[in-house]
Amino acid sequence: MAPKHHGLTRALLSTILFLQPVLSVPGIGTLLPRASPPSSISTSLSTSISTPTPSVSMSSLATATTCNGHAEYCTRSYSNITFVGSHDSPFVGPLPQQNQNIDVTAQLDMGIRYLQAQTHHSVFDKNVLELCHTSCFLEDAGTLKAFLETVKKWLDANPNEIVTLLLTNGDSVAISEFGDTFSSSGINSYTYTPSASPLSLSDWPTLGEMISSGKRLVVFLDYGADTTKVNYILDEFTYYFETPYGVTDAKFSSCKIDRPSDASATGRMYIVNHFLDVDILGVLIPDRDKADSTNAATGEGSIE
Ligand SMILES: *[C@@H]1O[C@H](CO)[C@@H](O)[C@H](O)[C@H]1NC(C)=O
Numbered sequence: 001m002a003p004k005h006h007g008l009t010r011a012l013l014s015t016i017l018f019l020q021p022v023l024s025v026p027g028i029g030t031l032l033p034r035a036s037p038p039s040s041i042s043t044s045l046s047t048s049i050s051t052p053t054p055s056v057s058m059s060s061l062a063t064a065t066t067c068n069g070h071a072e073y074c075t076r077s078y079s080n081i082t083f084v085g086s087h088d089s090p091f092v093g094p095l096p097q098q099n100q101n102i103d104v105t106a107q108l109d110m111g112i113r114y115l116q117a118q119t120h121h122s123v124f125d126k127n128v129l130e131l132c133h134t135s136c137f138l139e140d141a142g143t144l145k146a147f148l149e150t151v152k153k154w155l156d157a158n159p160n161e162i163v164t165l166l167l168t169n170g171d172s173v174a175i176s177e178f179g180d181t182f183s184s185s186g187i188n189s190y191t192y193t194p195s196a197s198p199l200s201l202s203d204w205p206t207l208g209e210m211i212s213s214g215k216r217l218v219v220f221l222d223y224g225a226d227t228t229k230v231n232y233i234l235d236e237f238t239y240y241f242e243t244p245y246g247v248t249d250a251k252f253s254s255c256k257i258d259r260p261s262d263a264s265a266t267g268r269m270y271i272v273n274h275f276l277d278v279d280i281l282g283v284l285i286p287d288r289d290k291a292d293s294t295n296a297a298t299g300e301g302s303i304e
Contacts, residue, residue: 066160067207068113074208078218079201079269083164084303085114087245087275090131090141096285097139099275104147108154108163115151116166119144121173129173129181144178148185155190155216162210164218166236166271172224179230182219190217191232198238201267241265245273246284250293250301252276274303 067074073081086107088099100107104115122130123137131147133139141147144167155163167178182188192215196203210216218234225235237260244258252274257263276294277284287294296302 064160064208064211067211068161069111074211075206077202077204077206078162078210079204081207083114084112085116085164085166085271086112087116087273088118088133089115090117090147091133091139092141095139096280096283097133099133099286104150105154108151108158113162114164114166116168117144117147118168118170119173119178121171127177129177134170144181145185148182148187151217152185152187152190155187159216160211162207162216162218164220166220166222168222169224175221175224175226175230175233178221178233182230182233187217188232190215192216192218193232194234197227197231198235201269237263239269240271241268242271243273245275246277247273247275248277248279248284248287250276250287250290252301276301 064074065071068081068083086100089104089107089112090100091098092100092103094101102110107115117131118133119129120132120136122128122140122143129144130136131141131144133141151163151165155161169178179188182191192210194203205213219232220234220236220239222236225233227234241257241263242259243255247254252272255272257265258273274294276287276290278287278289290301293299293301294303296304298304
């Protein structure tokens, strides 16, 4: 399914998490950030990558003809694809602590392929992981299990699509609890486990290989991942750097490395936090009024 950028503009708020794992050649459907990273970063990224060595021969697979909406993505490495994501994807509604206008299924239907979400322990049951924004008293979007079931249902219905989850672990919950929640939702049948830990940038499989293997969900956690215990929940900052978040500059002029601090871009994919906030008396909230330009494919402040 091809991303529909004009639809995105209207339906999603200014909270698009824009992801561009490596600098890619502007191609059909390939979205590039408006501001390119400094040339030193792009140089180190592009020179650090060699041609990916597929771990599975394409000829032995039932080859997908379309991968994430494009035939040419089938032979591209996961680490060489730009995915458009949504920040705080489950927090849907008009309130200041909410970030999106449409629910997760509608986001996926519109072309979002990277869902970020915050997790916390439920205030009612400490054994349950809940999707809450900072605090479950402020915003509680239901259980992580229900969210994973929703994503699983979408993957079931869309067999040629790869989706990535980026979860945060604000309460330092044990990784086994995440593993248990993934298992109970059934979505662990789709989770991708790298052949090495960590997997180097050049060793990621192609989208075609991932689709053929059925392992179409890539999962990252910001803190507390331990692949010796749950092998498919990957440590975000081993694989990525992020640009600053909470941006209030509508031109998104900075692409500097924010996290991990002092990280090198070499060997990492990257996350561009292309969601715009507005400062209301010291509190940053989504800049809904600018969503049309922030989420646009082209123009000032867009994801171009
Ligand atoms: C990324 O994909 C583009 C387009 O297919 C290709 O030209 C480029 O060589 C790829 N880069 C890497 C590092 O594989």
